[in-house]
Amino acid sequence: MNWDALATYGPRMLQGLVVTLQLVVISITLGALLSIPVALARMSRSRILRAISFGYMYFFRGTPLLAQVFLVYYGAGQFRTQLEAIGLWWLFRDAFFCCVLTFTLNTGAYQAEILRGAIRAVPAGQREAAMSLGLRPRQIFRKIVMPQAILIALRPLGNEVILMVKGSSVAAIVTVFDLMGVTRLAYSRTFDFQVYLWAAVLYLVVVEIIRRVWDKLEHRLTRHMRSA
Amino acid sequence: MDLLRLLSFGPDGWGDELLQGTWLTIRLALATVPFGLALGFLVALAKRSPNRYLRAFGNAYTTVFRGLPELLTIFIVYFGGQIALQRIVGLFSGATVEVNGFIAGMVALGVVFSAYASEVFLGAFNNITRGQYEAAYALGLRPATTLRLVIIPQLVRLALPGLANLWLILLKDTSLVSVIALDDLLRKTGLAVRVTKEPFLFFGVACLIYLALSMISSIGIVAIERWANRGLRRAS
Numbered sequence: 128m129n130w131d132a133l134a135t136y137g138p139r140m141l142q143g144l145v146v147t148l149q150l151v152v153i154s155i156t157l158g159a160l161l162s163i164p165v166a167l168a169r170m171s172r173s174r175i176l177r178a179i180s181f182g183y184m185y186f187f188r189g190t191p192l193l194a195q196v197f198l199v200y201y202g203a204g205q206f207r208t209q210l211e212a213i214g215l216w217w218l219f220r221d222a223f224f225c226c227v228l229t230f231t232l233n234t235g236a237y238q239a240e241i242l243r244g245a246i247r248a249v250p251a252g253q254r255e256a257a258m259s260l261g262l263r264p265r266q267i268f269r270k271i272v273m274p275q276a277i278l279i280a281l282r283p284l285g286n287e288v289i290l291m292v293k294g295s296s297v298a299a300i301v302t303v304f305d306l307m308g309v310t311r312l313a314y315s316r317t318f319d320f321q322v323y324l325w326a327a328v329l330y331l332v333v334v335e336i337i338r339r340v341w342d343k344l345e346h347r348l349t350r351h352m353r354s355a
Numbered sequence: 356m357d358l359l360r361l362l363s364f365g366p367d368g369w370g371d372e373l374l375q376g377t378w379l380t381i382r383l384a385l386a387t388v389p390f391g392l393a394l395g396f397l398v399a400l401a402k403r404s405p406n407r408y409l410r411a412f413g414n415a416y417t418t419v420f421r422g423l424p425e426l427l428t429i430f431i432v433y434f435g436g437q438i439a440l441q442r443i444v445g446l447f448s449g450a451t452v453e454v455n456g457f458i459a460g461m462v463a464l465g466v467v468f469s470a471y472a473s474e475v476f477l478g479a480f481n482n483i484t485r486g487q488y489e490a491a492y493a494l495g496l497r498p499a500t501t502l503r504l505v506i507i508p509q510l511v512r513l514a515l516p517g518l519a520n521l522w523l524i525l526l527k528d529t530s531l532v533s534v535i536a537l538d539d540l541l542r543k544t545g546l547a548v549r550v551t552k553e554p555f556l557f558f559g560v561a562c563l564i565y566l567a568l569s570m571i572s573s574i575g576i577v578a579i580e581r582w583a584n585r586g587l588r589r590a591s
Contacts, residue, residue, distance in 0.1 A: 189523075189569045190562040191530035194541055198562060201554035289422075296424035300534060307426060314430075320438055323431050327423055334422040 129319050136313040136322060143309030144329055146223075150295045150305060153227050155288055158234035165239035166246065180239070187236035193297045195233060200225040200301045226298040230291065237287055245280035246272060278349060285341035289334050296330075306330065361551055362560065369547040369557070376543030377564055380529050383460055383539065387525060390465040392518075395472025402477055413473065420470035425463075425528050432463035433535045460532035468525055475517035479510045512583045519576040523569050530565070540564060 168180035187195065203210060203219035210216040218224045249272050257267040299308035310326040313319075364370040401413035420428065437454045444452050483506060491501040533542035544561040548554045 186562070186566065189527075190565045191527040191541070193530045193533070194544075194558060194562050194565060197541070197545070198555065198558040201548060202558055205553070205555045293422075293424040296426045297531070299426070307424065310427075311430075314434070320434055323427065323434065327419075327427055327431065330424055330427060331419065331422045335418075 129317070129321050132313065132317045132319050132322065133325075136309065136317070137325075140306060140309050140313070140322075140325065140329065143304055143306040144333070146303065147292070147295055147298075147305040147307070148333075150223070150226060150230060150298060150303075151288070151291050154230035154234055154295075155291055157227075157231040158238050161231060161235035162238035162242050165235060166242040169239060169243050170246065184236040184239055187233050188240065192229070192233055192294050193300065196226060196229045196297055196301055199229045222298070222301045222303045226295070226301065226303055230295065230298075233294075234287060234291055237290075238284065241280050241283045241287065242276065244283075245276040248279050249275045278352075281341075281345050281348065285337070285345070288341070289337055292330070292333055292337065358553070358556055361547075361553060361556065369543075369551070372543045372547060373540065373557075373560065373564065376538060376540035377568075379457075379538055380526075380540040381568070383457065383464070383529050383532065383537075384522075384526050386457075387461050387464045387468060387529075388522065390461060391468030391472055391521075391525075394465060394469035396476055398469055398473035399476035399480065402473065403480060417470045417473055420467050421474075423467075425467050426531050426534065428467055429460065429463040429531055429535060432466070433459040436462070456532065456535050456537040459535060460529070460537055464525060464528055464532070467528070468521060471521050471524075472514075472518060475514050475521065476510065478517065479513035480506075482513050483509055508586075512587070515580055515583050519572075519580070522576070523572060526568055526572065527565065 165180050165183065168176040169184065171177060199219070200222060203225065207216060210219055218228070253271055253275065254267060257271045262271070295305060296307035298305050299311055302308070304312070306326055306329060310322050313322040360368060362368060362370050362373075364374075398413050398416055401409040402417070404410055404413075423431075433454060433456070436459055437452070440452045440454060444450055487505055487509070488501065491505045496504065529539055530541040533539050533545065536542075540561055544557045547557045551557070
């Protein structure tokens with residue numbers, strides 16, 4: 128163990144971990160909000176809405192996250208005057224916000240696909256029963272279809288959270304000091320390979336905690352579906 | 356018109372550079388697959404082994420390489436491999452070694468690929484009923500022959516959808532090797548951006564190239580799946 132390096136960079140790596148978690152929590156939450164209208168548009172009767180949501184999902188699921196980050200972060204610089212005119216330049220100037228924006232769009236596309244699959248997996252009989260009870264379409268969606276769809280989506284959503292934790296490391300390449308960013312900084316100063324191993328342990332711990340918590344959550348939310 | 360000239364082939368266009376980068380991306384992805392598949396298959400066998408230690412090793416391997424960010428795995432293999440090789444070479448001579456970026460990228464991506472592939476194989480193994488093994492045993496086939504002639508042909512078919520997915524993920528993950536100075540598509544694009552100051556155009560084009568690669572892959576995957584399912588009778 129290199130205790131000097133640990134004393135210097137250990138606390139900063141923990142700060143980096145906090146930045147990583149901020150990136151993940153904000154992006155996953157905003158992405159979840161985004162995914163609902165996108166999934167609905169994907170299943171809508173309007174051909175235009177379907178085409179737009181399909182194009183959005185295909186693009187963000189088919190291209191590398193790193194390329195998307197570059198496109199937003201460096202690409203925005205080219206539209207500086209326009210962005211300043213509409214007062215959004217402060218957002219695109221900051222690497223952290225650019226990453227949040229890109230990650231949100233990226234995970235929104237993945238979550239929409241998960242949600243779409245889950246909504247379609249809810250048996251049609253549920254919808255028919257609700258209709259025969261005289262519920263309105265909106266009520267059916269909110270009280271019958273969505274709660275069941277979310278239970279089906281729970282496992283893939285947990286995987287998506289873990290993928291986001293791992294994917295968020297690309298923020299380091301556009302100068303965000305998340306866990307990966309601090310680790311690269313520490314390595315460039317100390318040339319001690321250990322720092323990468325510490326980062327690996329931290330990432331593994333985070334992923335394992337999420338997995339455990341998610342299992343507990345799933346166990347609790349599906350308790351009515353288990354026979355005694 | 357100016358933008359088109361930037362993308363043209365030739366001395367003042369970047370088309371040929373982007374094409375070179377794309378070619379490296381494809382080569383890297385193609386080189387990773389056999390390595391990742393073989394490793395993943397061995398890890399899957401380890402996880403099914405009667406030996407407790409092998410099982411524990413297989414599970415730990417999967418947990419670690421599915422839990423680590425791919426970017427971190429690439430750095431660890433690249434820098435760690437450099438240090439390890441230097442130590443080994445240092446035993447015999449004072450020469451300095453330089454790890455080849457392509458090999459390092461291939462190993463790192465292959466290790467990640469194998470961790471996911473082992474789970475796909477495991478799932479496929481579990482879908483092959485015991486009757487298949489028993490029937491092979493009754494015919495007097497040896498275990499190795501059973502694996503080769505009875506189990507693997509079915510395994511390929513069952514594992515294919517999962518593996519196809521992993522290929523699409525791998526294709527996108529290759530972009531991460533641009534950080535270890537490997538001239539893949541994304542890095543070549545970055546070079547073009549630095550010279551031309553047209554980030555939106557070039558990164559947009561790079562994204563479209565990645566999209567095209569995955570579209571072409573999807574067509575190939577459909578063909579391969581049709582081939583693998585050729586022996587399967589459809590219940591109509």
